[in-house]
Amino acid sequence: MSSPQPLTPEERLVEAKKQLNLPRIVVICGSTRFMSEMTEADVRETSAGKIVVKPGCDMKSPHALWSDPVEAEALKVRLDDLHRAKIRLADEVLVVGDYIGDSTRAEIAYARSLGKPLRFTHPEVDPDA
Numbered sequence: 001m002s003s004p005q006p007l008t009p010e011e012r013l014v015e016a017k018k019q020l021n022l023p024r025i026v027v028i029c030g031s032t033r034f035m036s037e038m039t040e041a042d043v044r045e046t047s048a049g050k051i052v053v054k055p056g057c058d059m060k061s062p063h064a065l066w067s068d069p070v071e072a073e074a075l076k077v078r079l080d081d082l083h084r085a086k087i088r089l090a091d092e093v094l095v096v097g098d099y100i101g102d103s104t105r106a107e108i109a110y111a112r113s114l115g116k117p118l119r120f121t122h123p124e125v126d127p128d129a
Contacts, residue, residue: 028054
């Protein structure tokens, strides 16, 4: 008789979210040029009873935290890592905007590699459509 296989970290996370009776978690992805659309999507998803995570820094807008180019590049790497963690945490992904750049394309590919369901505010921009 074989013993049951231990759960993967991903399976343990799913189980923990069930035990905690958490609402679905949606991560918003897309170019930060669509920050106002992301805010609107956040309102709609939140009002639908979901926990929403989204980009927290718009590096296209001036800010002291990324005014130095060297620091900005290091911050971009950390933010990309953080956003991949948000994707791992989420139950689904909502891609906002009518344009998909390299970063968003990478996020979509990452989410798909994890088997996360994706929705698009503009389905015509889905790179795999």
